[in-house]
Amino acid sequence: MTNFPRGTALITGGSSGIGALYADRLARRGYDLILVARSQDALARISKDIASSTGRIVKTVRADLGQRDDLLKVEGILRSDPSITMLVNNAGVGAVEPLLMSDVEAMERMIAINVTALTRLVYAVAPSFVAREHGTIVNMASALGVAPEILNGVYGATKAFVIALTFSLQKELAEKNIRIQAVLPGAVETPFWEASGGSLDRLPDQIVMKAEDAVDAALAGLDMGELITLPSVPDIGDWNAYEAARQKLMPNLSRNVPAARYRSPALAS
Helix, strand or coil: CCCCCCCEEEEECCCCHHHHHHHHHHHHCCCEEEEEECCHHHHHHHHHHHHHHHCCCEEEEECCCCCHHHHHHHHHHHHHCCCEEEEEECCCCCCCCCHHHCCHHHHHHHHHHHHHHHHHHHHHHHHHHHHHCCEEEEEECCHHHCCCCCCCHHHHHHHHHHHHHHHHHHHHHHHHCEEEEEECCCEEECHHHHHCCCCHHHCCHHHEEEHHHHHHHHHHHHHCCCCEECCCCCCHHHHHHHHHHHHHHHHHCCCCCCCHHHCCHHHHC
16 A cells, blocks of 8 residues: 555554554555554554664554543544544453453443543544544454354443444544544454463464454445445445344434334234
């Protein structure tokens, strides 16, 4: 792809794994970068590598999005920097243990990062994108957002929120020339899995995708204009059927009488 200036992409969780790969790929596409992560050392390493290999400007922001002051700092950057044309909401916390084995404090922190921080960053950047009639918001969700029965249900619920928010953003912002995308990877070979308390060694090789492949697929989906990108799903018709069924439900989700199956025989007659 032609490397010409495209503005600046702010990537949360940008120092390792999927976020670092997004940084590399977007820099090669012509974006300058603002990388947000908790580790200053990791940020310094990845920013130096990308700047030297691509010639793009790479700035870093050390921030823990679970801490209010740090979150507000990143929000301020999104509101005030007119060069930002893309937000990649990649930072996230995972978990694999079921509810009864999970610490509720850890679950609350997960919600703070996966839901609250992501939402606030969208709110911070969307008005500027709308004012300029240009911008892209990429939200990293998960296949578990549509399959919350697998692994930790709170994690799946946070990603279901991300998917729902993405649908809403598309409806509200698409006509204002804002591109919206949610990415729903399955298991990906990154440090995220171990940090979530799991082990990739326990999973069959055939269900674990390399991080490079996941990010390249996500960017291909963005180029294709996909709202929902599922890197592992072979037939997009399966998702289209799922979405068509959801759309079919909508006209009947709110009516002035209960469905016949909920009424007593006397009332139904």
